[in-house]
Amino acid sequence: MTQHVSPPLILIPETAPFNEDQRAWLSGYFAALLGPAVEGATALAPGEAPSVGPRLADNDDAPWHDPSIAIGDRMDMARDRTEPQKLMAAMAQQDCGQCGYNCADYANAIFLKNEERLNLCQPGGKETLRMLKKLEEEFGAGAPAAPKAEGEAPKKDVALGPLGYCRENPVEAVFLGRRRLNDPGGEKETWHVEFDLTGTPIAYEAGDSLGLFPANAPALVDAVIAELGARPERAIGGKSLRERLLADYALGAAPDGLYQLLSLLTSGEARRKAQALAAGEDPDGDAQYLDVLGALHKFPGARPDAEVFLEALDELQPRLYSISSSPKMDVGKVSLTVDAVRYNHRSRLRLGVASTHLGERLPERTTAKIYLQKAHGFGLPADPGKDVIMCGPGTGVAPFRAFLRERAATGAPGRNWLFYGHQRQASDFFYRDELNALKDDKVLTRLSLAWSRDGSEKTYVQDRMRETGAELWKWLEGGAHFYVCGDAKRMAKDVERAIIDVAATHGKKSPDEAVAYLGALKKAGRYQADVY
Structure with a gap:
């Protein structure tokens, strides 16, 4: 009598974005995780979606995938879902591409240990970062890192994405100029800005977005350095402190790590307030207005060493803008339509980093670092006859x-x-x-x-x-x-x-x-x- 041998269980279809070894490892991991739940399951045909197993996040079964839903409500909706789906619910749900992924792919990359950065969701800001950290603590070790293929280089040595097509590998492009779109009498300040793509590999389509690496306002940087009592020329990591603060670190909303640092340098009521702010609380009702300089003003007795201070800050992230030009009509150029953000709070002028960088600080004919973000399902119909x-x-x-x-x-x-x-x-x-x-x-x-x-x-x-x-x-x-x-x-x-x-x-x-x-x-x- 011939013994029937069941085919190996395949939980990851061939159409998934993994190589053969990775698919086999993921199928084994999920099967082991489920245990008896997969007994009797049949193998999947190529391209067939798995019916069992802890599902990776996707948009098809994500009722929380709506940017108008508050994060607390999104997490409630994902309460009984798998770990990747809970991670997705923590995102801002805009699929804006600023993180370099869409929301589901960013969540899956974190779950599969392919992405260690938890602070890439720009629209989600602090609340997303805090929730991702909380979920990682709840999950414990989470999914073990996938085994490297034989001869595969460590992650840090893996080649970057295509030049000019990802945030990790931007290109330099010449800033051609700006013109204001508001006529006199308007309350807004909006600019049409253009870059020259000559000499870059970037080829875009209508509907795509452009990523821009901005620089902080020099006046704000100088105020932070003065508040620290540090020397602007102090060398840190091969650059001066001033150069670091201009181009490498975010000076917007004060991060939790900065409050944690300040709490170590204060005592009494000030320490309790700093600890509360680090935990996401708002002891004085001003947390939403506190940028890095504001945090230093709030705790005047705490002045960390400049290098330790930088370690407590977040990296300055690129900003993404919808492209307002057509490659067929505006050959060799790309344009953006940008609102310059300015407002006053407690006698201090606050500036949008990238918007005022484009609107006033970036000199014409100089270069800026940019990259193309391909659209996620946003483009003209394939049939030009469609209305x-x-x-x-x-x-x-x-x-x-x-x-x-x-x-x-x-x-x-x-x-x-x-x-x-x-x-x-x-x-x-x-x-x-x-x-x-x-x-x-x-x-x-x-x-x-x-x-x-x-x-x-x-x-x-x-x-x-x-x-x-x-x-x-x-x-x-x-x-x-x-x-x-x-x-x-x-x-x-x-x-x-x-x-x-x-x-x-x-x-x-x-x-x-x-x-x-x-x-x-x-x-x-x-x-x-x-x-x-």
């Missing part, structure tokens, strides 16, 4: 300027409808002449404008969507693709609600059917978001 509806108030118009210039350059026959809004038409109508010219040339079929400060009642892009709901519904039912770019937590959700309302009112759908209609648009790739 396109774009909703981008403020700087959210950036990728849609790129879309329209691309459609103009290629002669795409599909119709184009843009919903744009800002505060005041007289001062905040970005790219007014360009958009009107595109209308005259029949590239921009419809332009719906919303100004929140021009009348007695505030009007937003979602209001214009409802007002034009009958025509909007016809476009959607005719196969149009819908795009939104801008604020993730408020505007984008308001736009989604407007689509649901349009489906209910003009599509005669029940509330549940209207919600399902939006879900079907997303699943079909006909609703795409670039939010931040």
